[in-house]
Amino acid sequence: QVQLVESGGGLVQAGGSLRLSCAASTRTFSTYTMGWFRQAPGKERKFVAAILRNGVGTYYAESVQGRFAMSRDNAKNTVYLQMSSLKPEDTAVYYCAALSKYGTSVSTSTLYDYWGQGIQVTVSS
Secondary structure: OOOEEEEOOEEEEOOOOEEEEEEEOOOOHHHOEEEEEEEOOOOOOEEEEEEOOOOOOEEEOOOOOOOEEEEEEOOOOEEEEEEOOOOHHHOEEEEEEEEOOOOOOOOOHHHOOEEOOOEEEEEEO
16 A cells, blocks of 8 residues: 655745645655646546656646646655646646556556545635
8 A cells, every 4th residue: 555645735826836745655666657636626637747657757738738847756755746837727636646557548547556635736816
């Protein structure tokens, strides 16, 4: 069982920045592809970003491309999501997730094995 704990959320004005962190409680952290998803009120959960186990490959939703950057520190069992130029439409609960199967779609939420509890990000206009 892998526990994921997000931190760093909060309230920010449009145009501002936030950095989310996700700490994992597993010694095999480096074997997981990690992803970030978000869910706005009344909407389905959507893919935001993912990073492969070795940190070389990163993938982003079109809506955040060029504004968000995902990274990982395997020595600290932690992934990060640096969010810049935030917009009100980025307001959502953000979830960290871990995917054990390699070579599969990183944007499909149902394929992920473990999820964090989520953290609120609110962007005011």
